[in-house]
Amino acid sequence: MPETPQKAESLIGVDLGGTKILAGVFTGGMKCLGKAKVSTKAIRGPDAVVERICRCVHDAIDECDLDLKRIRGIGVGAPGAVNSEEGRVIFAPNLKWENVALKKAMEKELGVPVFVENDCNLCTLGVYETELSARPKHVLGIFLGTGIGGGLIIGGKLHSGFNRTAGEIGHMVIEVGGAKCGCGNRGCFEALAGRSSLFKKIQSAVRDGQKTVLTEMLGPSLEDLRSGDLRKAIKRGDKFVEKIVEEAAEYTGIAVANLINILNPEVVVLGGGLIDALEDEMMAIIVETAFDYAMPGTTEGIEIVASKLGDDAGITGGAVLARLMSSS
């Protein structure tokens, strides 16, 4: 039986998050062959985290019965400002990283070309290459997870900006004097529609005596609350949770309208844990509110869609980056 030729043709995408690291092995056609996940343990410092990333990469390769020789390149998404030419993480508050030469460290350990980008930029790139076959010129990616981040594709290319921090849409103030945000300001998009802020709102209301089926499901402290629980509560007829989610969707719609007014992209794609779990409950409100608030003439022919990539947007984008960079 003839053996498959041992060409370095597979690609790896890594999503480096504040709490977990996800790695996926992909074919050149962006089919996922296998995945692995480890906790980040950022508290142990950059060297230990780099070691954990490399271990996660090895695990993912092993999961699909390959070895490092078959890997053409690795694309890594990091949660912060990234100098992608040098593969350096400039700062990543969730990891408490400053100026970490991630590309260099990983290449030394693995002997495979490594490319680094901002995580939301990578998610946007992943969606762009695998879900938007019409290749629109200008695309905005909005990812609602614990926090909210964004990625911009302008003229077919990622736009990182002067300090490589473009796309920090979660800290766009949309309600001056509104809810307090983790960044210290008030009324940021993230403080009004991010998962953390929704959970805090619910927990605080429950402490103040609000009735909800969530406490029947999870106990009075709601400690293990997840996005999926909100969907379950709404399906069970919980009007309180429904209202909280609707408000978040309205704020998101206003944020989308702002960004359409500012950037006038052809496609706005929403993703992240909150959208994955609550797509049916949120998307129609987001789209309606955005079209209602955006200036006349700005929205003609614009699509506002939910990504189907879910948690895999980051690793998919990483593999896309690795393919782009290792072929150029």
Place this chain on the structure above:
Amino acid sequence: MPETPQKAESLIGVDLGGTKILAGVFTGGMKCLGKAKVSTKAIRGPDAVVERICRCVHDAIDECDLDLKRIRGIGVGAPGAVNSEEGRVIFAPNLKWENVALKKAMEKELGVPVFVENDCNLCTLGVYETELSARPKHVLGIFLGTGIGGGLIIGGKLHSGFNRTAGEIGHMVIEVGGAKCGCGNRGCFEALAGRSSLFKKIQSAVRDGQKTVLTEMLGPSLEDLRSGDLRKAIKRGDKFVEKIVEEAAEYTGIAVANLINILNPEVVVLGGGLIDALEDEMMAIIVETAFDYAMPGTTEGIEIVASKLGDDAGITGGAVLARLMSSS
């Protein structure tokens, strides 16, 4: 005495506004040789306005003792969405124009190449080419006049977006449920810091009994209120007017921070009538508020400056566009 050669080397910029048309003749080095101004009279319809634009162009040429043969090209800024390839104004609410073939009509009348762009894009281009000699890659122009508009230069090029409406920053909502905007929404940047909204706020407060030196200066109805009057009132120690202007500057600072978070430009340049008249009173507050609100890491090395072009930003940008397009 040898005559100057009759080469078509001069450029014309036209700023087509809702109330007035301004035309300026420029050398290739962007020195203004002469200007002319006529009222727009949009109510008479597009054909009449085109005729008035052409008359204004003739007046400006005559003002500097030239004739049309010496004009290499004309760049026109229109207040709305513009298809610049075709030189067509897609829609311009202040003129009540839809789908006006401005380039074609003007070229037929004048026999000189005409190029059309959105007015705030042109202002940004004018500032970029004549005031920002370091040629930053990414620039955001913010123009505070009757309303508020913006222009984006990304990667050294104007970014117009999918429907050519990018830069509608005046309708970015920054205070959900805030002051009512002419667009129908509430809490738009323009409704909080545009000249019209400031004037309305002052006039409404005066009707409610607020004391201000403005009524001594202009009479109780404040009918002929101008931006410069606000500066004079502040200089005369009017704390009420000072507070109104400070609030507008704070809102502008928050809007600038939002845009830095989203786009991460290298330079943010502010212009327009309100900034021209109140630069000393507003700029320091705008810069301080923007740096305070923007995410850490996004603002390093970013400049926030006021343009010195004043009312000439549009015609300068028009001449720059004409130079760019007629040399390519």
